[in-house]
Amino acid sequence: MEKRQALMIAVLALVLAAGGGFWWFTNQAEAPVDAAVTATPPAAAAPAPATPPAPVTGPAATPAESDAVALQEEVLDKEKAEIDELAARAADLEEQVRDGELILDGKAKQIEKLEAELKRLEKENAAASKKK
Numbered sequence: 001m002e003k004r005q006a007l008m009i010a011v012l013a014l015v016l017a018a019g020g021g022f023w024w025f026t027n028q029a030e031a032p033v034d035a036a037v038t039a040t041p042p043a044a045a046a047p048a049p050a051t052p053p054a055p056v057t058g059p060a061a062t063p064a065e066s067d068a069v070a071l072q073e074e075v076l077d078k079e080k081a082e083i084d085e086l087a088a089r090a091a092d093l094e095e096q097v098r099d100g101e102l103i104l105d106g107k108a109k110q111i112e113k114l115e116a117e118l119k120r121l122e123k124e125n126a127a128a129s130k131k132k
Contacts (some may be wrong), residue, residue, distance in 0.1 A: 007090050011083065018079040030081045
């Protein structure tokens with residue numbers, strides 16, 4: 001059970017890292033501000049939108065923006081593939097644990113039978129030695 005929890009925590013950490021990476025890459029994909037352009041005073045600045053703007057794609061996108069979006073998608077695809085691989089490995093390990101538990105149960109029953117047979121033989125030997 002502890003292994004399952006550790007695996008779930010690892011998967012959660014990976015998902016959080018992927019989300020943080022996606023957020024970082026989307027914020028880095030914004031066009032850099034030219035130093036020669038004067039900034040508007042803070043009082044005149046428009047309030048920030050509640051949701052981040054969607055990445056620009058299509059004919060209006062600059063090559064740098066297209067490359068950034070492609071890189072983000074590639075990173076996300078890699079992380080999704082890694083998560084899928086980890087989930088498959090976790091399922092395989094869980095199946096191996098179940099199989100191991102079944103084998104251990106069978107061996108425990110065999111040991112119980114052998115111990116019962118040993119006790120029976122010891123009683124027979126003790127009874128036979130008393131007769132002599």
